[in-house]
Amino acid sequence: MSNRASLYQTRYGSPDMAVPAAGSPIIDHLLAHRSVRAYLPDPVGDDQLAAIVAAAQSAASSSNLHAWSVVAVRDPARKARLAELAGDQAHIGQAPLLLVWLADLARLEQVARKVGEAHVALDYLEMFEVGVIDAALAAQNAVAAAESLGLGTVYIGAMRNRPEDVAAELQLPPRVVAVFGLCVGTPDPAQPAAVKPRPPQSVVLHHETYSLPRQAAGLEQYDGAMAAFYASQGMQVRGSWSNHSAKRVRDTAALSGRDRLVAALNALGFPLR
Ligand SMILES: Cc1cc2nc3c(=O)[nH]c(=O)nc-3n(C[C@H](O)[C@H](O)[C@H](O)COP(=O)(O)O)c2cc1C
Incomplete structure (x- = not known):
């Protein structure tokens, strides 16, 4: 498997992710992004x-x-x-x-x-x-x-x-x-x-006009990809990405004080x- 194919598969958490013919070192770099929450004390100069x-x-x-x-x-x-x-x-x-x-x-x-x-x-x-x-x-x-x-x-x-x-x-x-x-x-x-999977492009990319119904299959796929990601990281997470995301929007308490932002x-x- 090429390095680029592996970048795409990891980004989407999907072994059968097609690799576009277009590509560049900058895109490869962006595909490898992950948030870092553990640092060495070395200063940033x-x-x-x-x-x-x-x-x-x-x-x-x-x-x-x-x-x-x-x-x-x-x-x-x-x-x-x-x-x-x-x-x-x-x-x-x-x-x-x-x-x-x-x-x-x-x-x-x-x-x-x-x-x-x-x-x-x-x-x-x-x-x-x-x-x-x-x-x-x-x-x-x-x-x-x-x-x-x-x-x-x-x-x-x-x-x-x-x-x-x-x-x-x-x-x-x-x-x-x-x-x-x-x-x-x-x-x-x-x-x-670790690189955290993203939803399939069918969820975020629309052609000519927007559609909510057309996102359903991709979102189901994403719940599966995130469940596999949590398991691979040894994270004990109860509920799917959909459950989690719904919790983040269910009430004002979920806003951690930001309900008074205005x-x-x-x-x-x-x-x-
Ligand atoms: C505007 C914004 C705010 C965020 N705030 C936090 C935060 O307060 N604490 C944290 O640990 N991560 C925070 N994140 C990181 C996201 O949780 C992370 O980007 C997301 O889970 C995707 O993971 P990845 O960046 O590793 O791909 C934030 C990300 C964005 C874009």
């Missing part, structure tokens, strides 16, 4: 950080506005405080570097003031979305870049559990908010992370009109 941020800045940006920023946190005490704010996730303390990705409309307000313009549009949900999308695109470039340097990463959505406290810790001005964190570090070879954003200078 300034040169590595500079290269990762250059890759992040190379992402497209809505209207070339660059409505995002990132805070690199290395101080163990600050990382520990942020870990506590993000559900006490042990890998945040362990990773030598935590990147906190921000939707940043404060810079645009400052630019507008400097040139004597109003900045009414910054109050709208649309501009908040621009900041979140810009931050996410930049961060994902950073993930691919970090992985290409032999580093591992894991996103930390729990950085939205307590947005005001995170903003205070990072001294964010109004109109700046953490979208998510990203742990970065050298993966601990003693606890290797109020938090309002308090942080995002009116979201």
Whole structure:
């Protein structure tokens, strides 16, 4: 079996996954992504950080506005405080570097003031979305870049559990908010992370028009692939991917405090009109 065939089979958890004729080293690299939650203490150097941020800045940006920023946190005490704010996730303390990705409309307000313009549009949900999308695109470039340097990463959505406290810790001005964190570090070879299967393309790829019913067979297949994945990892998981995913959306408690995100954003200078 070719290396590329094995990448596809692992990505989809399916031994009979067809390998497209189109391919490239970058696609191979992306197919091998896995989140890393166990790190060696080796620091992430300034040169590595500079290269990762250059890759992040190379992402497209809505209207070339660059409505995002990132805070690199290395101080163990600050990382520990942020870990506590993000559900006490042990890998945040362990990773030598935590990147906190921000939707940043404060810079645009400052630019507008400097040139004597109003900045009414910054109050709208649309501009908040621009900041979140810009931050996410930049961060994902950073993930691919970090992985290409032999580093591992894991996103930390729990950085939205307590947005005001995170903003205070990072001294964010109004109109700046953490979208998510990203742990970065050298993966601990003693606890290797596995590639987690994705749903078959029939679930996410639609041709010309969208269809929910056409996804059913692929979702059933995915429950099977995830059950095999859990078993291969020795994970005692009760219920299927469908059961799990349904639990993640069944009530407000599942949002881990993020049910009050609109109020938090309002308090942080995002009116979201
Ligand atoms: C926006 C976002 C937030 C996430 N938040 C967390 C988190 O707080 N803690 C965590 O351990 N993993 C988190 N993850 C990682 C996902 O659980 C992971 O990407 C998913 O299970 C797929 O696994 P893989 O990345 O290994 O392919 C997050 C991922 C994304 C994209």
